Amino acid sequence: MDWSAEAIEQLRALWAEGHSTAEIGRRMGISKNAVVGKAHRLHLPARPSPIQREQAAAASAAPRPIAAVAPVAAPAPRPVMPVAPRPPAPAMRAAPPAVVRPFPRSGARTCCWPIGEPGTPEFRFCTSESFAGKPYCLEHASIAYVKARDRREDAA
DNA sequence: CCCTGATTCGC
DNA sequence: GCGAATCAGG
Numbered sequence: 001m002d003w004s005a006e007a008i009e010q011l012r013a014l015w016a017e018g019h020s021t022a023e024i025g026r027r028m029g030i031s032k033n034a035v036v037g038k039a040h041r042l043h044l045p046a047r048p049s050p051i052q053r054e055q056a057a058a059a060s061a062a063p064r065p066i067a068a069v070a071p072v073a074a075p076a077p078r079p080v081m082p083v084a085p086r087p088p089a090p091a092m093r094a095a096p097p098a099v100v101r102p103f104p105r106s107g108a109r110t111c112c113w114p115i116g117e118p119g120t121p122e123f124r125f126c127t128s129e130s131f132a133g134k135p136y137c138l139e140h141a142s143i144a145y146v147k148a149r150d151r152r153e154d155a156a
Numbered sequence: 157c158c159c160t161g162a163t164t165c166g167c
Numbered sequence: 168g169c170g171a172a173t174c175a176g177g
Binding site: 037049 | 172
């Protein structure tokens with residue numbers, strides 16, 4: 001796997017969207033192991049894992065030795081937030097394919113990212129729910145909205 | 157057996 | 168750094 005900046009962006013976006021590692025792998029055409037391995041190396045926020053070795057296992061097995069002395073603060077429910085988006089500030093501008101929204105699709109708040117080659121039978125739009133009022137889902141917004149600085153590099 | 161994600165370890 | 172193998176749980 002060539003972990004280009006774009007690939008990493010996509011991984012981050014999909015991970016942030018809460019897809020399973022296998023699903024991300026399917027979308028990116030790589031194995032879930034590759035996904036989880038890379039996510040791990042990128043220090044992406046770990047998701048609740050079904051397994052535990054030693055640490056948590058011992059913790060859950062530990063019968064609360066000093067319960068009486070430990071009122072214990074609430075241990076963070078971890079609602080798995082959809083993640084704080086990088087702000088699409090004025091410094092950013094859309095850099096999507098030229099043709100976006102050739103026709104309005106019943107005002108649905110769905111991602112308008114085009115998929116496939118326009119004019120071909122395979123051509124369609126991403127159907128994910130759009131993100132934060134933008135015309136794209138989080139995944140594609142991460143590609144569509146590019147920091148001005150990065151754009152310069154890209155164009156250079 | 158299907159799925160999940162984390163860690164390990166040879167490469 | 169990478170990811171298959173493996174582990175451990177649902």
